[in-house]
Amino acid sequence: MSLVFYSLTDDPQPWREALARALPALPFHVWPQVPAPEAVHYTLVWKPPRGWHRQFPNLRAILSLGAGVDALLEDPDLPAVPITRLVDGGLARQMAEYALYAVLHFHRRMPEYARQQRARQWRILEPNAVEDSVVGVLGLGVLGAEAARLVAAAGFPVCGWSRTPRRIPGVDGLWGEDGLAALQRRARIVVNFLPLTPATRGLLDARFFSRLQPGACLVNVARGAHLVEADLLAALDGGHLGGAMLDVFAEEPLPPGHPFWTHPRVVLTPHVAGITLAAEAAAQVIQNLRRLEAGEPPQGVVDRSAGY
Ligand code: NDP
Ligand code: OXD
Numbered sequence: 001m002s003l004v005f006y007s008l009t010d011d012p013q014p015w016r017e018a019l020a021r022a023l024p025a026l027p028f029h030v031w032p033q034v035p036a037p038e039a040v041h042y043t044l045v046w047k048p049p050r051g052w053h054r055q056f057p058n059l060r061a062i063l064s065l066g067a068g069v070d071a072l073l074e075d076p077d078l079p080a081v082p083i084t085r086l087v088d089g090g091l092a093r094q095m096a097e098y099a100l101y102a103v104l105h106f107h108r109r110m111p112e113y114a115r116q117q118r119a120r121q122w123r124i125l126e127p128n129a130v131e132d133s134v135v136g137v138l139g140l141g142v143l144g145a146e147a148a149r150l151v152a153a154a155g156f157p158v159c160g161w162s163r164t165p166r167r168i169p170g171v172d173g174l175w176g177e178d179g180l181a182a183l184q185r186r187a188r189i190v191v192n193f194l195p196l197t198p199a200t201r202g203l204l205d206a207r208f209f210s211r212l213q214p215g216a217c218l219v220n221v222a223r224g225a226h227l228v229e230a231d232l233l234a235a236l237d238g239g240h241l242g243g244a245m246l247d248v249f250a251e252e253p254l255p256p257g258h259p260f261w262t263h264p265r266v267v268l269t270p271h272v273a274g275i276t277l278a279a280e281a282a283a284q285v286i287q288n289l290r291r292l293e294a295g296e297p298p299q300g301v302v303d304r305s306a307g308y
Helices: 012-022 091-107 110-116 144-155 178-184 206-210 230-239 278-293
Strands: 001-004 029-030 040-045 063-064 135-138 158-162 171-175 190-191 216-220 241-245 266-268
Touching: 001 012, 012 029, 012 278, 063 278, 091 110, 091 144, 091 190, 091 216, 091 241, 110 158, 135 144, 135 278, 144 158, 144 171, 144 190, 158 178, 171 178, 206 230, 230 241
Parallel strands: 001 029, 001 040, 040 063, 135 158, 135 190, 158 171, 190 216, 216 241, 241 266
Antiparallel strands: none
């Protein structure tokens, strides 16, 4: 029995140490140093290549190093074993902070002040009233709900959209087609926390933007493929959207020649809204490995039919 770690962006060392302390009998291998693929029962992974899991014939579970599992589910050769994802695991606070920061950025008209600074222009702009800065959160799951709560606690009116009805104190819960239309009418700042599934891919397109009020702003912390990038550029350049703060992209790292890098209405970060930290997430992974070893169902199991 052993576990294989695969990630091009996460340091295996703190995971090795945390798992060795809690589960000393479970050998921990970092791919590609895997002495006996047939002994591998578990993988702990972030974005392994397609078909990668096929080399482990006795796999019992796949443990994701992230909350979003779209990259795993896109693999047509993924074995039919349970997949667990991070359920918060220290991500929720980080993601909520990012969302609140983005909301304040647009609410306080920082993009316009940044443009004025570049032009050495000293000009006072009319402040936005907090009741007008309605925030629409797409996705009220573990991360979106935490962000919605933090933004609402900061005094902003918040509405949120989910697939099934969700009740969160201080947040106007919306769902279904009508719910999305209501969010689009009301929100000045839209923050995307949806998982990437066939139903949500490309949701943020020209049609979506045309239904937002003029000057609305977009924050995307979910997945790049939710967004039709050319449609966002057209909505920003045409003046219908006021700005965008983007953490995720169709292609990551964002190619050097991409227009987002220099667009005056785009602020971007390199997929850091929520970073998986072993110190916070390992406990959840360890608990799931213990459950699996005891023959109990793990927690945070992905519903493959729903796609998240
Ligand atoms: P959850 O699975 O907990 O929540 C997903 C939410 O989206 C739920 O409220 C769900 O509805 C809703 N939803 C799903 N499909 C639809 C749909 N078709 N229409 C309307 N609502 C829908 O996910 P998390 O909150 O844990 O994570 C969300 C995403 O955040 C991840 O999938 C990942 O892509 C992204 N992420 C980004 C990070 C970054 O650093 N940028 C870091 C971590 C995650 P319902 O409640 O009814 O199920
Ligand atoms: C995640 C991510 O899904 O980092 O956890 O994007």
